[in-house]
Amino acid sequence: ETGVTQSPTHLIKTRGQQVTLRCSSQSGHNTVSWYQQALGQGPQFIFQYYREEENGRGNFPPRFSGLQFPNYSSELNVNALELDDSALYLCASSLELPVTDTQYFGPGTRLTVL
């Protein structure tokens, strides 16, 4: 148990739809990062939030957006879903910024886009 939870566990959407994934960080952790893990690959960094502001972004288009809330929860929103968005989405929290500390991952949300 890492103390990081994600919902839902699984999700099926169709191409063009929008999806919101949720993450609840460990209490006191000010930093949350989101990753996309395609089948058979390592996780890829999407973006990071620190104290409710975006603090770094990977090579993902603007249709991937996020929010972080004061209660240590966060959201990943994906608009105009594409087939290639099918993946395991992971959130990770850490105590502070910069990320020179241990990251704790949630169990992930498996998104399937048909």
Next chain:
Amino acid sequence: GIQVEQSPPDLILQEGANSTLRCNFSDSVNNLQWFHQNPWGQLINLFYIPSGTKQNGRLSATTVATERYSLLYISSSQTTDSGVYFCAVGYTYNNNDMRFGAGTRLTVKP
């Protein structure tokens, strides 16, 4: 570009055997972590080890930052050690972005 390379990509062991997993990285790091991903997708942090050596039970890790590599040692392997092991690094000039290697898939047979 930034490279994180893990070897071997696949490893099959008999229960009780020892193994060494390697992670090479192409730039200075201020963060290096080893993770184990179980068959259900959960990533469990094993070590935060940007430099030096750490041990936790049957697992130990060593990072030689000046030579840009890290090693994960698994001794007396058990079937529950099966899964994918990832190395992830944070780079000095952009440490918001943890870069993961492609992983080593370990299968421990009874």
